[in-house]
Amino acid sequence: MPADPRAVLTRPAPEPDRTVAYGDDPNQVADLRLPAGAGVARRLVVVLHGGFWRAEYDRLHTGPLAAALAAAGYPVAQLEYRRTGQPGGGWPGTLTDILSGVAGLPALAAAALPGRVSRAAPILLGHSAGGHLALYAAATAPATVGGVLALAPVADLGEAYRRDLDSGAVAELLGGGPAEVPDRYAAADPRMLVPIRTRTVVMHGSEDQQVPAEMSRNFVTSARAAGSDISLVELPGCEHFGLIDPESAAWPEVRAVLRSLHDDH
Structure with missing residues (x-):
């Protein structure tokens, strides 16, 4: 793992083969x-990036x-989307x-990369x-999702609001x-959208300083009790960014879980 876990955020990568607009x-x-x-x-793997939904990421x-x-x-496919701080970003x-x-x-x-x-x-x-x-997509439009690998997810928006993660990101x-716009939380918060029928694996590092691992533990327990097809893999000693870093000690485990999800189909 690099000395600075955030190094992966600025590490160069090869240019993509195509870019498509949806x-x-x-x-x-x-x-x-x-x-x-x-x-x-x-089957396509769609990568949804983090950054607390903010425009700078x-x-x-x-x-x-x-x-x-x-x-x-x-x-x-690395999916981009409108983010808070941009026209049309945020709700909805x-x-x-x-x-x-x-x-x-x-x-x-399939059209851009034939065969x-x-x-x-x-x-x-x-x-x-x-x-x-x-998690939101799988809960809201399950027919469009073949499986979910959620890495250190913000799985409980109400709790993330109460903890003030990233200085008001959820608000x-x-x-x-939640008291001001309860209908929006009811529509967007995975904790309120269970059960999630799509097969889902949540992975979280025990040393995560950005999104506490406790949130994933509580979410998976609640989701499973509601009938979700979901499991939790907690990685001792792993922090927030190691889960997306191919040079980290956590990466082989992330890749193995993805393989199990992908090859089940």
Whole structure:
């Protein structure tokens, strides 16, 4: 693991093979990466980046992860979306972008990368706020999602608001707290959307300083009790960014869980 865990956020990665648009806004795009290996059509892996839904964080920081997944034989789409601080970002635009992108990307990718991408519902790999978005998509539009790997997800928006994660990020996303906009929390908070029928694995590092691992423990317990097909993999000694760093000690475990989700289909 690098001395600075955040180094992965600025590490260069190869340019994507294609970029496709799923809407008219400049942020409604996805970068596509061709899978290494034989030319067979495989299920798409859609990467949903984190950054607490804020404009200053974009899909580029998931480049090393996406490149590593492509090298392992997966077709990959790094989905961008409108974020808080941008026109149309926050409620509801950030959320509707995710639903539109996830639903549309298999066909867009199959057309852009002929013979390499299946049109089947994709596996969603979401980190941090992107983990929230992956869980939201699976709970809200399960027919469009083939499986979820949620890495250190913000899985409980009400609790994240109470803990004031990233200085008001949840209130900025939804336009207020649970007492002010309860209908928005009811519509967007994975904790309130269980059961999630799509097969889901949550991975979280025990040393996470950005999103406490306790949130994932509590969420998975609640989701399983409600009938969700969900499990938790907690990684001792791992912090927030190791989960998306192909050079970290955690990466082989992340890759193994993704393989189990992907190959089950």
